[in-house]
Amino acid sequence: xxxxxxxxxxxxxxxxxxxxxxxxxxQCAYHGWAFSGETGExxxxxxxxEGAKLGxxxxxxxxxxxxxMGLVWVSPFDGEAREEDxxxxxxxxxxxxxxxxxxxxxxxxxSVLIENIMDPDHGxxxxxxxxxxxxxxxxxxxxxxxxxxxxxxxxRVSSEVEGTLKLTRKPGQDPKGPIPMATHEFIPPSVIxxxxxxxxSGETKFMTNFFVSPTGVGKTRFLSCAxxxxxxxxxxxxxxxxxxxxxxxxxxxVATEQTNVLKAELKAxxxxxxxxxxxxxxxxxxxxxxxxxxxxxxxxxxPKMPNRYASLTxxxxxxxxxxxVLDRYAQHTQICPDSAKFISNLRKISMLSLALSxxxxxxxxxxxxxxxxxxxxxxxxxxMLFRSVAEALRSEFFYKYDEKRRDRDLRRIDxxxxx
Numbered sequence: 074x075x076x077x078x079x080x081x082x083x084x085x086x087x088x089x090x091x092x093x094x095x096x097x098x099x100q101c102a103y104h105g106w107a108f109s110g111e112t113g114e115x116x117x118x119x120x121x122x123e124g125a126k127l128g129x130x131x132x133x134x135x136x137x138x139x140x141x142m143g144l145v146w147v148s149p150f151d152g153e154a155r156e157e158d159x160x161x162x163x164x165x166x167x168x169x170x171x172x173x174x175x176x177x178x179x180x181x182x183x184s185v186l187i188e189n190i191m192d193p194d195h196g197x198x199x200x201x202x203x204x205x206x207x208x209x210x211x212x213x214x215x216x217x218x219x220x221x222x223x224x225x226x227x228x229r230v231s232s233e234v235e236g237t238l239k240l241t242r243k244p245g246q247d248p249k250g251p252i253p254m255a256t257h258e259f260i261p262p263s264v265i266x267x268x269x270x271x272x273x274s275g276e277t278k279f280m281t282n283f284f285v286s287p288t289g290v291g292k293t294r295f296l297s298c299a300x301x302x303x304x305x306x307x308x309x310x311x312x313x314x315x316x317x318x319x320x321x322x323x324x325x326x327v328a329t330e331q332t333n334v335l336k337a338e339l340k341a342x343x344x345x346x347x348x349x350x351x352x353x354x355x356x357x358x359x360x361x362x363x364x365x366x367x368x369x370x371x372x373x374x375x376p377k378m379p380n381r382y383a384s385l386t387x388x389x390x391x392x393x394x395x396x397x398v399l400d401r402y403a404q405h406t407q408i409c410p411d412s413a414k415f416i417s418n419l420r421k422i423s424m425l426s427l428a429l430s431x432x433x434x435x436x437x438x439x440x441x442x443x444x445x446x447x448x449x450x451x452x453x454x455x456x457m458l459f460r461s462v463a464e465a466l467r468s469e470f471f472y473k474y475d476e477k478r479r480d481r482d483l484r485r486i487d488x489x490x491x492x
Contacts, residue, residue, distance in 0.1 A: 075099070075110025076138035076147050082115075082131050099133070108133040143172060144284060144296065160227050160260045162282050164300050171306045173299040175316045177405045179324065180398050183262075183287035184338075184371045185331045186295065188350075189323065190265050190283055191257055191367050194360050197240065199323035201485040207236045207269065208255040210359040214239060218362050230259040230370065232363040236269040241490065253277075257363060261370055278302045287378070290387035291331065295320075310415045314469045317401050321474035322482060325398050332392045338375065339388035348372055396472050406470040416470050419463040426460035 079089050081101040091102040098107035098116055107117040113135035115127045137148040139156055142165040148158070164170050179186060189195070196205020210216035216234045223229055236255035237248045253269040260266075268280030284296040299312065334353070341348035350368035375381060392398075406412045433453045440446050 074138055074140060074145070076136050077108060077110060077113055078134040078136065080133070081106060082133055088133065106131075109135070111135060142166060143174060143298075157225060160225075160264045162264070162266060162280075162298075162300070164277070164280060165282065165298060169302055170300050171303050173301070173307060173309060173312050175297045175299075175313055175405075176409055177295045177317070177320060177401075178288070178408060179293045179295045179320075179404065180291060180393065181293055181324065181327055182291045182331050182335060183285060183293045184375060185327050185334055186285055186293050187259070187265070187367065187371065188364060189327050190267075190285070191259060191363055192361075193255075193257075194358050195323060197490055198486055199326060200319060201322075201482055201489045203238065203241045203489055206238045206241045208234065208257070208267070208360070209239050210234045210362075211239050212359060216360050216362050218366050220366060227260050230261070230363070230366055232257045234360070259367060259370075262374065290381065290384070291335065291390070309411050313405065313409065313412050314466075317405060317469065318474075321399050321401075322479075325395050325474075328398045329392050332390075335388045339382075339385065342376065342382055348375075395475065399474050400472050401469075402471045412470055416467050419467045423460045423463040423467070426456040426463070430456040430460070 077088055077099055079087050081088050081091075081103065083101065083104060083106050086101060086103040088099055088101055088108075091100045093110075094100050094107060096107075097110070099110050100107040100117075105117075105119045106115065108114065109116055113133040114129075115131045115133070118125075118127055121127065136150075139146050139159070141156065141159050142162060146159050165172050181189075193205050193208035193210075196202045196208075214235045214237070216232050218230070218232045220228070220230050233254050233256050236253040238246060251272055254272050255269050256267070258266040263285045265283040265285065266280055267283075268277040270277045279299070279301045282298045282300055284298075286294045286296065288294050297316065337353055338348050340346075349372055351365055354364075354368075356365060406416060430453050433449050433456070437446065437449050437453075440449060
């Protein structure tokens with residue numbers, strides 16, 4: 074695995090448009106210049122005279138890249154990066170756990186997405202999920218927040234609260250046995266872990282890990298990994314469907330929030346005033362102590378993000394329409410090989426079922442016995458059922474969560490919160 078800056082030093086074209094030669098060199102598609110992927114050294118200029126000095130000033134820029142936990146980690150900095158600089162989630166390296174990854178390019182800014190993931194209170198309403206209540210807090214069961222550095226020197230922000238139902242607890246639903254601790258852990262700038270851990274051993278049977286990579290203002294590559302101690306892995310395409318349904322429930326809400334947050338951030342930048350989320354938001358919940366601490370990190374770090382204010386357009390843009398914000402095909406299907414292959418196969422099944430049904434219908438009048446006609450009708454019915462299921466599954470990988478589905482979910486809130 075190698076990584077070069079995506080610029081050919083010859084005429085500044087994108088090296089990513091090129092290829093890997095049979096000798097393992099990265100070759101630019103424009104004029105055929107070829108570079109070592111490990112060092113960036115210019116190895117070949119087809120047009121240069123034999124024996125000519127190619128010059129170090131014409132080398133590409135190579136950066137450190139490694140694979141860890143099924144993810145590709147790139148250091149954009151010059152010098153030798155260390156693998157120890159990668160924050161490790163030990164459960165993802167444990168063979169007893171199955172890791173189920175997912176990816177989606179969100180039209181959301183890194184900052185508001187981090188806050189959304191670290192916020193347990195929104196789950197009851199935006200997702201209608203009582204499981205979020207396990208991570209909520211009350212005055213009697215407070216959220217304890219700690220900021221510390223681990224043995225590798227990584228800054229960590231963690232919260233801990235008793236992992237029991239609070240707002241949705243029914244009479245007689247008191248926990249039995251040791252109460253697990255519901256935890257959020259943020260390893261800045263991009264790694265988040267959420268799980269419930271045994272209070273004595275610290276072990277967990279299931280956790281969700283997030284790797285949140287900003288790709289521009291208002292744009293983030295969202296990588297999530299469900300990490301579970303289960304005997305077999307679940308079908309990835311089905312987990313993609315489940316997660317996309319889940320993400321759609323609040324992504325547009327966060328996009329509407331983002332419009333206001335980015336405008337406030339830009340105003341602070343232009344007036345050279347400090348931007349403080351704690352002053353902009355109105356925190357009232359006991360579970361928002363964690364957000365207050367994370368907000369301080371974001372306030373301090375965002376102005377230092379490279380090219381954060383290179384263009385003002387993303388800060389002033391209105392919220393895009395719902396079908397753009399929730400476009401699953403562009404954000405997930407096109408960049409996920411599993412899903413792209415799955416919908417391609419579903420399309421083939423759908424078309425084959427339709428063709429066979431049509432052929433059976435054409436043959437039907439020619440059949441001479443009742444039995445033959447009954448069997449043929451049964452075959453047509455099964456084939457059309459296959460087509461219906463295939464089309465229903467395909468629809469899960471395109472825009473789906475319209476206002477009608479939103480309103481249906483909103484009607485579920487009372488049954489969840491008043492349970």
